[in-house]
Amino acid sequence: MQKRDIDSLNQYLQLAPHAELAVPRPEHFVPLFIALGSGDENKKPVVLNQTYDFGALSNLCLEF
Numbered sequence: 001m002q003k004r005d006i007d008s009l010n011q012y013l014q015l016a017p018h019a020e021l022a023v024p025r026p027e028h029f030v031p032l033f034i035a036l037g038s039g040d041e042n043k044k045p046v047v048l049n050q051t052y053d054f055g056a057l058s059n060l061c062l063e064f
Contacts, residue, residue, distance in 0.1 A: 001036065001045055009033070039064020 001009065012029065013019045023029045036045070049061040 001032070004036065004041065004045075006033075006036075009036075035062065035064055 008015055009032070012023065016022070039045070043064070046063045047060065048063050049059070051059045053059065
């Protein structure tokens with residue numbers, strides 16, 4: 001994501017060893033493409049906030 005490597009991001013199921021556990025269905029990951037595409041392509045994505053609830057539920061806020 002930091003490199004805006006869209007081709008690799010599209011292949012997350014093949015490239016990430018535990019993708020199916022982290023992203024059980026595409027609708028959990030596809031919105032990232034919408035946000036990434038709406039941001040400034042010359043600006044590196046920034047993590048604004050990341051917290052976890054119940055030990056595994058990630059609340060991630062990014063700026064694109």
